[in-house]
Amino acid sequence: MDNICKVCGIKSTAANLLSNEEVEEMSSNCALIPFAKGEQVIRQGVFSTNIVYLRSGLAKIHIHGPYYEQIVRIVKAPSYMGLPTTIGDKINQYSVTVIEDSEVCFINLETFRSFLKENTDFGYQIMMELCQSELELYQCCSNRTQKQMRGKIADVLLDFADRIYCSDTFHIPITQEEFGNLIDASRESVSRVLSEFEHDGIISTDGRKIDILNKKLLLKIGENG
Amino acid sequence: MDNICKVCGIKSTAANLLSNEEVEEMSSNCALIPFAKGEQVIRQGVFSTNIVYLRSGLAKIHIHGPYYEQIVRIVKAPSYMGLPTTIGDKINQYSVTVIEDSEVCFINLETFRSFLKENTDFGYQIMMELCQSELELYQCCSNRTQKQMRGKIADVLLDFADRIYCSDTFHIPITQEEFGNLIDASRESVSRVLSEFEHDGIISTDGRKIDILNKKLLLKIGENG
DNA sequence: GTATCTTTGTGATATAAATCACATGCCTTT
Protein backbone atom coordinates (compact mmCIF):
# COMPACT_ATOMS: atom_id res chain seq x y z
CA MET A 1 0.00 0.00 0.00
CA ASP A 2 1.51 3.31 -1.00
CA ASN A 3 1.52 5.94 1.70
CA ILE A 4 -0.13 8.75 -0.27
CA CYS A 5 -0.73 10.98 2.76
CA LYS A 6 2.92 10.91 3.73
CA VAL A 7 4.01 12.55 0.52
CA CYS A 8 1.03 14.88 0.33
CA GLY A 9 2.27 18.45 0.42
CA ILE A 10 -1.04 20.01 1.42
CA LYS A 11 -1.99 18.11 4.54
CA SER A 12 -4.06 19.98 7.09
CA THR A 13 -2.34 21.66 10.02
CA ALA A 14 -3.86 18.99 12.23
CA ALA A 15 -2.63 16.13 10.04
CA ASN A 16 0.89 17.50 10.25
CA LEU A 17 0.73 16.75 13.98
CA LEU A 18 0.21 13.04 13.39
CA SER A 19 3.01 10.54 13.94
CA ASN A 20 4.46 8.57 11.04
CA GLU A 21 2.45 5.53 12.06
CA GLU A 22 -0.72 7.57 12.24
CA VAL A 23 -0.11 9.13 8.83
CA GLU A 24 0.33 5.67 7.45
CA GLU A 25 -2.91 4.57 9.04
CA MET A 26 -4.67 7.60 7.61
CA SER A 27 -3.26 6.79 4.21
CA SER A 28 -4.79 3.33 4.35
CA ASN A 29 -8.17 4.76 5.27
CA CYS A 30 -8.37 7.67 2.94
CA ALA A 31 -9.32 8.21 -0.69
CA LEU A 32 -8.40 11.17 -2.85
CA ILE A 33 -11.12 11.84 -5.39
CA PRO A 34 -11.41 14.52 -8.05
CA PHE A 35 -14.69 16.42 -8.18
CA ALA A 36 -15.90 18.43 -11.14
CA LYS A 37 -17.46 21.85 -10.73
CA GLY A 38 -21.05 21.47 -9.62
CA GLU A 39 -20.71 18.04 -8.01
CA GLN A 40 -22.05 17.62 -4.53
CA VAL A 41 -19.71 16.29 -1.83
CA ILE A 42 -21.94 16.33 1.24
CA ARG A 43 -25.72 16.02 0.99
CA GLN A 44 -27.99 17.40 3.67
CA GLY A 45 -30.25 14.82 5.25
CA VAL A 46 -28.19 11.68 4.62
CA PHE A 47 -25.85 9.83 6.95
CA SER A 48 -22.35 11.13 7.15
CA THR A 49 -19.83 8.38 6.78
CA ASN A 50 -16.55 10.08 6.09
CA ILE A 51 -14.58 13.12 7.06
CA VAL A 52 -14.28 15.37 4.05
CA TYR A 53 -11.13 17.33 3.40
CA LEU A 54 -11.12 19.77 0.50
CA ARG A 55 -7.55 19.38 -0.71
CA SER A 56 -7.78 21.83 -3.59
CA GLY A 57 -10.52 23.90 -5.15
CA LEU A 58 -13.51 25.85 -3.93
CA ALA A 59 -16.82 24.81 -2.41
CA LYS A 60 -20.08 26.29 -1.19
CA ILE A 61 -21.85 25.27 2.00
CA HIS A 62 -25.60 25.40 1.56
CA ILE A 63 -28.66 24.55 3.55
CA HIS A 64 -32.36 24.07 2.83
CA GLY A 65 -34.36 27.11 3.81
CA PRO A 66 -38.10 27.51 3.80
CA TYR A 67 -38.02 29.21 0.40
CA TYR A 68 -34.72 28.64 -1.28
CA GLU A 69 -31.41 26.87 -0.93
CA GLN A 70 -29.36 29.25 1.12
CA ILE A 71 -25.64 29.47 0.49
CA VAL A 72 -24.11 30.01 3.91
CA ARG A 73 -20.55 30.54 2.85
CA ILE A 74 -17.85 29.78 0.39
CA VAL A 75 -14.84 27.81 1.53
CA LYS A 76 -11.47 27.70 -0.13
CA ALA A 77 -9.09 24.75 0.01
CA PRO A 78 -7.32 23.50 1.98
CA SER A 79 -9.99 22.96 4.60
CA TYR A 80 -12.01 20.29 6.28
CA MET A 81 -15.63 20.51 5.18
CA GLY A 82 -18.54 19.87 7.46
CA LEU A 83 -16.65 18.67 10.52
CA PRO A 84 -19.47 19.54 12.93
CA THR A 85 -22.03 17.75 10.86
CA THR A 86 -19.80 14.71 10.40
CA ILE A 87 -18.45 14.14 13.88
CA GLY A 88 -21.23 15.82 15.83
CA ASP A 89 -24.37 14.51 14.23
CA LYS A 90 -25.00 11.36 12.30
CA ILE A 91 -27.13 13.09 9.72
CA ASN A 92 -25.72 15.90 7.61
CA GLN A 93 -27.24 19.21 8.56
CA TYR A 94 -26.11 20.95 5.40
CA SER A 95 -24.74 20.29 1.95
CA VAL A 96 -21.40 20.99 0.36
CA THR A 97 -20.98 21.41 -3.38
CA VAL A 98 -17.80 22.10 -5.23
CA ILE A 99 -17.97 25.27 -7.37
CA GLU A 100 -14.67 24.79 -9.14
CA ASP A 101 -12.90 21.59 -10.14
CA SER A 102 -11.51 20.30 -6.87
CA GLU A 103 -9.85 17.43 -5.08
CA VAL A 104 -11.49 15.90 -2.04
CA CYS A 105 -10.05 13.43 0.46
CA PHE A 106 -12.50 11.15 2.19
CA ILE A 107 -11.15 9.95 5.50
CA ASN A 108 -12.69 7.09 7.39
CA LEU A 109 -14.67 8.51 10.29
CA GLU A 110 -13.50 5.90 12.81
CA THR A 111 -9.89 6.43 11.92
CA PHE A 112 -10.33 10.16 12.37
CA ARG A 113 -12.13 9.62 15.68
CA SER A 114 -9.32 7.43 16.94
CA PHE A 115 -6.82 10.21 16.19
CA LEU A 116 -9.01 12.63 18.12
CA LYS A 117 -9.05 10.32 21.09
CA GLU A 118 -5.42 9.28 21.03
CA ASN A 119 -3.51 12.28 19.82
CA THR A 120 -4.37 15.28 21.97
CA ASP A 121 -2.39 17.71 19.82
CA PHE A 122 -4.38 16.64 16.81
CA GLY A 123 -7.62 16.95 18.76
CA TYR A 124 -6.68 20.33 20.07
CA GLN A 125 -5.91 21.65 16.59
CA ILE A 126 -9.20 20.36 15.21
CA MET A 127 -10.96 21.99 18.12
CA MET A 128 -9.30 25.32 17.32
CA GLU A 129 -10.49 25.04 13.74
CA LEU A 130 -14.04 24.32 14.89
CA CYS A 131 -13.88 27.38 17.10
CA GLN A 132 -12.63 29.50 14.25
CA SER A 133 -15.38 28.48 11.90
CA GLU A 134 -18.01 29.00 14.56
CA LEU A 135 -16.77 32.54 15.09
CA GLU A 136 -16.98 33.21 11.37
CA LEU A 137 -20.58 32.07 11.45
CA TYR A 138 -21.38 34.61 14.15
CA GLN A 139 -20.00 37.34 11.94
CA CYS A 140 -22.01 35.97 9.06
CA CYS A 141 -25.18 36.18 11.08
CA SER A 142 -24.97 39.86 11.84
CA ASN A 143 -23.66 41.09 8.51
CA ARG A 144 -26.21 39.17 6.56
CA THR A 145 -29.18 40.81 8.17
CA GLN A 146 -28.20 44.34 9.00
CA LYS A 147 -26.62 45.51 5.81
CA GLN A 148 -28.47 46.43 2.71
CA MET A 149 -27.82 45.03 -0.68
CA ARG A 150 -25.12 47.36 -1.94
CA GLY A 151 -23.16 46.74 1.24
CA LYS A 152 -23.53 42.99 1.11
CA ILE A 153 -22.60 42.81 -2.54
CA ALA A 154 -19.56 44.99 -1.92
CA ASP A 155 -18.55 42.66 0.91
CA VAL A 156 -18.82 39.58 -1.25
CA LEU A 157 -16.77 41.14 -4.03
CA LEU A 158 -14.10 42.12 -1.53
CA ASP A 159 -14.16 38.62 -0.05
CA PHE A 160 -13.57 37.12 -3.49
CA ALA A 161 -10.74 39.51 -4.13
CA ASP A 162 -9.02 39.29 -0.76
CA ARG A 163 -9.72 35.86 0.67
CA ILE A 164 -10.59 33.62 -2.26
CA TYR A 165 -8.61 34.78 -5.25
CA CYS A 166 -6.10 37.18 -3.71
CA SER A 167 -6.41 39.44 -6.72
CA ASP A 168 -8.57 42.40 -7.66
CA THR A 169 -9.32 40.71 -10.97
CA PHE A 170 -11.25 37.48 -10.81
CA HIS A 171 -14.02 35.39 -12.24
CA ILE A 172 -17.19 35.11 -10.13
CA PRO A 173 -17.56 31.35 -9.52
CA ILE A 174 -21.33 31.39 -9.02
CA THR A 175 -24.37 32.54 -10.96
CA GLN A 176 -26.17 35.72 -10.01
CA GLU A 177 -28.97 33.56 -8.71
CA GLU A 178 -26.54 31.89 -6.30
CA PHE A 179 -24.96 35.22 -5.51
CA GLY A 180 -28.42 36.30 -4.43
CA ASN A 181 -28.86 33.22 -2.26
CA LEU A 182 -25.57 33.98 -0.59
CA ILE A 183 -26.60 37.47 0.46
CA ASP A 184 -30.37 36.93 0.63
CA ALA A 185 -31.28 39.03 -2.33
CA SER A 186 -33.05 38.37 -5.58
CA ARG A 187 -31.17 37.61 -8.76
CA GLU A 188 -32.48 40.81 -10.32
CA SER A 189 -31.23 42.95 -7.47
CA VAL A 190 -27.75 41.49 -7.76
CA SER A 191 -27.72 42.23 -11.45
CA ARG A 192 -28.90 45.78 -10.90
CA VAL A 193 -26.36 46.59 -8.20
CA LEU A 194 -23.55 45.11 -10.25
CA SER A 195 -24.58 47.29 -13.19
CA GLU A 196 -24.75 50.25 -10.87
CA PHE A 197 -21.23 49.58 -9.56
CA GLU A 198 -19.96 49.36 -13.10
CA HIS A 199 -21.75 52.55 -14.08
CA ASP A 200 -20.19 54.32 -11.08
CA GLY A 201 -16.74 53.16 -12.12
CA ILE A 202 -16.25 51.00 -9.02
CA ILE A 203 -15.80 47.81 -10.97
CA SER A 204 -15.57 46.80 -14.59
CA THR A 205 -17.16 43.61 -15.77
CA ASP A 206 -16.91 41.32 -18.73
CA GLY A 207 -19.36 38.50 -18.25
CA ARG A 208 -18.40 36.91 -14.96
CA LYS A 209 -15.02 38.57 -14.96
CA ILE A 210 -14.73 41.36 -12.41
CA ASP A 211 -12.12 44.07 -12.08
CA ILE A 212 -12.16 46.11 -8.94
CA LEU A 213 -11.28 49.64 -9.94
CA ASN A 214 -12.06 51.63 -6.80
CA LYS A 215 -11.41 49.40 -3.84
CA LYS A 216 -11.51 52.22 -1.33
CA LEU A 217 -15.05 53.12 -2.31
CA LEU A 218 -16.08 49.48 -2.32
CA LEU A 219 -14.77 49.10 1.22
CA LYS A 220 -16.72 52.17 2.26
CA ILE A 221 -19.91 50.83 0.73
CA GLY A 222 -19.31 47.58 2.57
CA GLU A 223 -18.85 49.34 5.89
CA ASN A 224 -21.84 51.59 5.65
CA GLY A 225 -24.20 48.77 4.84
CA MET B 1 -10.03 24.35 50.43
CA ASP B 2 -13.57 23.13 50.03
CA ASN B 3 -14.21 21.13 46.92
CA ILE B 4 -17.28 22.99 45.65
CA CYS B 5 -17.27 21.38 42.22
CA LYS B 6 -17.33 17.88 43.71
CA VAL B 7 -20.65 18.45 45.40
CA CYS B 8 -22.11 20.53 42.56
CA GLY B 9 -25.16 18.78 41.22
CA ILE B 10 -25.27 20.61 37.91
CA LYS B 11 -21.84 20.04 36.47
CA SER B 12 -21.54 19.95 32.71
CA THR B 13 -21.57 16.61 30.91
CA ALA B 14 -17.90 17.14 30.18
CA ALA B 15 -17.04 17.91 33.80
CA ASN B 16 -18.66 14.68 34.86
CA LEU B 17 -15.97 12.90 32.87
CA LEU B 18 -13.18 14.36 34.99
CA SER B 19 -11.36 12.27 37.59
CA ASN B 20 -11.66 13.08 41.28
CA GLU B 21 -8.26 14.76 41.22
CA GLU B 22 -9.22 16.82 38.21
CA VAL B 23 -12.49 17.88 39.81
CA GLU B 24 -10.53 18.98 42.83
CA GLU B 25 -8.17 20.94 40.66
CA MET B 26 -11.10 22.57 38.88
CA SER B 27 -12.60 23.46 42.22
CA SER B 28 -9.44 25.30 43.21
CA ASN B 29 -9.45 27.24 39.96
CA CYS B 30 -13.07 28.13 39.69
CA ALA B 31 -15.35 30.78 41.13
CA LEU B 32 -19.13 30.65 41.34
CA ILE B 33 -20.57 34.14 41.03
CA PRO B 34 -24.19 35.30 41.06
CA PHE B 35 -25.20 37.66 38.27
CA ALA B 36 -28.25 39.90 38.33
CA LYS B 37 -30.51 40.26 35.32
CA GLY B 38 -28.95 42.65 32.85
CA GLU B 39 -25.32 42.16 33.92
CA GLN B 40 -22.79 41.40 31.24
CA VAL B 41 -20.65 38.27 31.58
CA ILE B 42 -18.56 38.40 28.43
CA ARG B 43 -17.78 41.65 26.66
CA GLN B 44 -16.98 41.77 22.96
CA GLY B 45 -13.61 43.25 22.15
CA VAL B 46 -11.78 42.53 25.42
CA PHE B 47 -9.41 39.71 26.31
CA SER B 48 -10.99 36.50 27.41
CA THR B 49 -9.39 35.19 30.55
CA ASN B 50 -11.77 32.56 31.88
CA ILE B 51 -14.04 29.85 30.68
CA VAL B 52 -17.61 30.82 31.47
CA TYR B 53 -20.14 28.22 32.54
CA LEU B 54 -23.73 29.33 33.00
CA ARG B 55 -24.75 27.17 35.95
CA SER B 56 -28.29 28.47 36.25
CA GLY B 57 -30.34 31.16 34.58
CA LEU B 58 -30.68 32.51 31.07
CA ALA B 59 -28.39 34.58 28.86
CA LYS B 60 -28.31 36.25 25.48
CA ILE B 61 -25.40 36.14 23.05
CA HIS B 62 -25.08 39.41 21.18
CA ILE B 63 -22.71 40.95 18.70
CA HIS B 64 -22.07 44.45 17.37
CA GLY B 65 -23.62 44.92 13.98
CA PRO B 66 -23.27 47.89 11.67
CA TYR B 67 -26.56 49.37 12.88
CA TYR B 68 -27.62 47.73 16.09
CA GLU B 69 -26.61 45.19 18.70
CA GLN B 70 -27.75 41.92 17.25
CA ILE B 71 -28.96 39.22 19.57
CA VAL B 72 -27.77 36.00 18.01
CA ARG B 73 -29.43 33.57 20.34
CA ILE B 74 -30.69 32.90 23.81
CA VAL B 75 -28.99 30.20 25.84
CA LYS B 76 -30.43 28.41 28.80
CA ALA B 77 -28.39 27.00 31.67
CA PRO B 78 -26.61 24.73 32.12
CA SER B 79 -24.24 25.54 29.31
CA TYR B 80 -20.77 26.78 28.60
CA MET B 81 -20.89 30.27 27.16
CA GLY B 82 -18.58 31.51 24.50
CA LEU B 83 -16.26 28.52 24.29
CA PRO B 84 -15.10 29.31 20.76
CA THR B 85 -14.31 32.88 21.58
CA THR B 86 -12.54 31.92 24.80
CA ILE B 87 -10.38 29.03 23.71
CA GLY B 88 -10.16 29.88 20.03
CA ASP B 89 -9.41 33.57 20.02
CA LYS B 90 -7.81 35.77 22.61
CA ILE B 91 -10.29 38.58 22.06
CA ASN B 92 -13.98 38.04 22.62
CA GLN B 93 -15.84 38.11 19.36
CA TYR B 94 -19.22 38.57 20.98
CA SER B 95 -20.87 39.51 24.24
CA VAL B 96 -22.93 37.51 26.70
CA THR B 97 -25.42 39.17 29.04
CA VAL B 98 -27.59 37.45 31.58
CA ILE B 99 -31.30 38.16 31.06
CA GLU B 100 -32.50 36.54 34.25
CA ASP B 101 -30.80 36.28 37.63
CA SER B 102 -28.18 33.61 37.07
CA GLU B 103 -25.15 31.83 38.46
CA VAL B 104 -21.94 31.79 36.51
CA CYS B 105 -18.81 29.73 37.11
CA PHE B 106 -15.54 31.22 35.94
CA ILE B 107 -12.98 28.52 35.31
CA ASN B 108 -9.34 29.30 34.85
CA LEU B 109 -8.49 29.01 31.17
CA GLU B 110 -5.22 27.20 31.66
CA THR B 111 -6.80 24.65 33.96
CA PHE B 112 -9.48 24.03 31.38
CA ARG B 113 -6.89 23.77 28.63
CA SER B 114 -4.92 21.22 30.61
CA PHE B 115 -8.05 19.07 30.92
CA LEU B 116 -8.54 19.32 27.17
CA LYS B 117 -5.00 18.15 26.57
CA GLU B 118 -4.86 15.44 29.19
CA ASN B 119 -8.32 13.97 29.36
CA THR B 120 -9.39 12.90 25.91
CA ASP B 121 -12.93 12.00 27.01
CA PHE B 122 -13.36 15.50 28.35
CA GLY B 123 -11.92 16.99 25.18
CA TYR B 124 -14.11 14.84 23.00
CA GLN B 125 -17.25 15.89 24.87
CA ILE B 126 -16.36 19.58 24.61
CA MET B 127 -15.77 19.06 20.91
CA MET B 128 -19.21 17.51 20.50
CA GLU B 129 -20.75 20.51 22.20
CA LEU B 130 -18.87 22.88 19.93
CA CYS B 131 -20.16 20.94 16.94
CA GLN B 132 -23.70 21.09 18.24
CA SER B 133 -23.67 24.82 18.75
CA GLU B 134 -22.13 25.39 15.35
CA LEU B 135 -24.92 23.39 13.75
CA GLU B 136 -27.50 25.48 15.57
CA LEU B 137 -25.88 28.58 14.15
CA TYR B 138 -26.29 27.24 10.63
CA GLN B 139 -29.99 26.80 11.26
CA CYS B 140 -30.12 30.28 12.69
CA CYS B 141 -28.58 31.70 9.57
CA SER B 142 -31.16 30.41 7.17
CA ASN B 143 -34.26 30.91 9.29
CA ARG B 144 -33.35 34.43 10.15
CA THR B 145 -33.22 35.64 6.60
CA GLN B 146 -35.78 33.68 4.68
CA LYS B 147 -38.81 33.90 6.87
CA GLN B 148 -40.94 36.93 7.25
CA MET B 149 -41.83 38.58 10.51
CA ARG B 150 -44.89 36.60 11.50
CA GLY B 151 -43.00 33.38 10.96
CA LYS B 152 -39.95 34.50 12.90
CA ILE B 153 -42.02 35.78 15.79
CA ALA B 154 -43.98 32.54 15.91
CA ASP B 155 -40.69 30.63 15.98
CA VAL B 156 -39.35 32.64 18.89
CA LEU B 157 -42.54 32.20 20.89
CA LEU B 158 -42.41 28.46 20.28
CA ASP B 159 -38.75 28.39 21.25
CA PHE B 160 -39.55 30.08 24.55
CA ALA B 161 -42.38 27.68 25.21
CA ASP B 162 -40.62 24.48 24.18
CA ARG B 163 -36.92 24.94 24.80
CA ILE B 164 -36.57 27.69 27.38
CA TYR B 165 -39.56 27.50 29.70
CA CYS B 166 -41.08 24.12 28.81
CA SER B 167 -44.53 25.60 29.27
CA ASP B 168 -47.07 27.28 27.02
CA THR B 169 -47.39 30.05 29.58
CA PHE B 170 -44.33 32.17 30.21
CA HIS B 171 -42.95 35.61 30.70
CA ILE B 172 -40.97 37.08 27.79
CA PRO B 173 -37.53 37.79 29.26
CA ILE B 174 -36.59 40.56 26.82
CA THR B 175 -38.05 43.87 25.69
CA GLN B 176 -39.77 44.17 22.36
CA GLU B 177 -36.79 46.18 21.18
CA GLU B 178 -34.53 43.21 21.96
CA PHE B 179 -37.07 40.82 20.50
CA GLY B 180 -36.72 42.84 17.32
CA ASN B 181 -32.94 42.60 17.43
CA LEU B 182 -33.22 38.86 17.79
CA ILE B 183 -35.28 38.44 14.65
CA ASP B 184 -34.08 41.50 12.75
CA ALA B 185 -37.26 43.46 12.90
CA SER B 186 -38.22 46.82 14.29
CA ARG B 187 -39.69 47.17 17.75
CA GLU B 188 -42.93 48.46 16.24
CA SER B 189 -43.31 45.47 13.98
CA VAL B 190 -42.91 43.08 16.90
CA SER B 191 -45.57 44.95 18.81
CA ARG B 192 -47.92 44.91 15.87
CA VAL B 193 -47.55 41.20 15.14
CA LEU B 194 -48.01 40.33 18.80
CA SER B 195 -51.23 42.36 18.86
CA GLU B 196 -52.28 40.63 15.70
CA PHE B 197 -51.66 37.18 17.19
CA GLU B 198 -53.69 38.15 20.23
CA HIS B 199 -56.51 39.49 18.08
CA ASP B 200 -56.54 36.24 16.11
CA GLY B 201 -56.79 34.22 19.32
CA ILE B 202 -53.41 32.56 18.83
CA ILE B 203 -51.99 33.90 22.08
CA SER B 204 -53.23 35.89 25.00
CA THR B 205 -51.03 38.49 26.63
CA ASP B 206 -50.85 40.38 29.87
CA GLY B 207 -47.87 42.64 29.76
CA ARG B 208 -44.91 40.36 29.12
CA LYS B 209 -46.86 37.28 30.09
CA ILE B 210 -47.76 35.08 27.14
CA ASP B 211 -50.22 32.25 26.89
CA ILE B 212 -50.12 30.16 23.77
CA LEU B 213 -53.71 29.29 22.92
CA ASN B 214 -53.41 27.83 19.46
CA LYS B 215 -50.08 26.10 19.19
CA LYS B 216 -50.94 24.25 16.03
CA LEU B 217 -51.59 27.48 14.18
CA LEU B 218 -48.47 29.05 15.61
CA LEU B 219 -46.43 26.09 14.34
CA LYS B 220 -47.98 26.51 10.93
CA ILE B 221 -47.17 30.21 10.83
CA GLY B 222 -43.61 29.36 11.82
CA GLU B 223 -43.26 26.81 9.05
CA ASN B 224 -44.68 28.92 6.28
CA GLY B 225 -42.48 31.87 7.09
C1' DG C 1 -46.95 60.01 45.64
C1' DT C 2 -45.34 62.66 42.07
C1' DA C 3 -42.03 63.05 38.35
C1' DT C 4 -39.17 61.02 34.92
C1' DC C 5 -37.68 57.50 32.06
C1' DT C 6 -38.54 53.34 29.68
C1' DT C 7 -41.51 50.35 27.29
C1' DT C 8 -45.44 49.49 24.54
C1' DG C 9 -49.45 50.29 21.07
C1' DT C 10 -51.03 52.00 16.79
C1' DG C 11 -51.79 55.02 12.80
C1' DA C 12 -49.72 57.40 8.57
C1' DT C 13 -46.09 57.58 5.41
C1' DA C 14 -41.78 56.31 3.11
C1' DT C 15 -38.71 53.03 1.03
C1' DA C 16 -35.78 49.12 -0.13
C1' DA C 17 -36.20 45.32 -2.42
C1' DA C 18 -39.16 41.60 -4.37
C1' DT C 19 -41.83 40.29 -8.10
C1' DC C 20 -43.41 40.40 -12.74
C1' DA C 21 -42.44 40.88 -17.47
C1' DC C 22 -39.80 40.58 -21.34
C1' DA C 23 -35.66 41.24 -24.17
C1' DT C 24 -31.07 39.97 -25.00
C1' DG C 25 -27.02 37.34 -24.76
C1' DC C 26 -24.42 33.23 -24.22
C1' DC C 27 -23.33 28.45 -23.87
C1' DT C 28 -24.20 23.66 -25.17
C1' DT C 29 -25.86 19.97 -27.79
C1' DT C 30 -26.90 17.86 -31.86
Next chain:
DNA sequence: AAAGGCATGTGATTTATATCACAAAGATAC
Protein backbone atom coordinates in the same frame (compact mmCIF):
# COMPACT_ATOMS: atom_id res chain seq x y z
C1' DA D 1 -24.89 26.34 -37.89
C1' DA D 2 -29.24 26.12 -35.83
C1' DA D 3 -32.07 25.28 -31.70
C1' DG D 4 -32.98 25.16 -27.08
C1' DG D 5 -32.04 26.31 -22.59
C1' DC D 6 -29.92 28.82 -19.00
C1' DA D 7 -28.05 33.32 -17.38
C1' DT D 8 -28.32 38.18 -17.45
C1' DG D 9 -30.08 43.20 -17.95
C1' DT D 10 -33.56 46.49 -17.08
C1' DG D 11 -38.14 48.71 -16.67
C1' DA D 12 -42.80 48.89 -14.16
C1' DT D 13 -45.33 47.61 -10.28
C1' DT D 14 -46.23 45.71 -5.77
C1' DT D 15 -45.31 44.71 -1.07
C1' DA D 16 -43.39 43.93 3.38
C1' DT D 17 -41.48 46.36 6.69
C1' DA D 18 -39.01 50.42 8.39
C1' DT D 19 -39.51 54.93 9.96
C1' DC D 20 -41.91 58.77 11.94
C1' DA D 21 -45.09 60.50 15.17
C1' DC D 22 -47.47 60.54 19.22
C1' DA D 23 -50.18 58.61 23.07
C1' DA D 24 -50.64 55.56 26.85
C1' DA D 25 -49.03 52.57 30.26
C1' DG D 26 -45.48 50.73 33.47
C1' DA D 27 -41.41 51.02 36.04
C1' DT D 28 -38.05 53.59 38.78
C1' DA D 29 -36.29 57.25 41.21
C1' DC D 30 -36.65 60.99 44.35
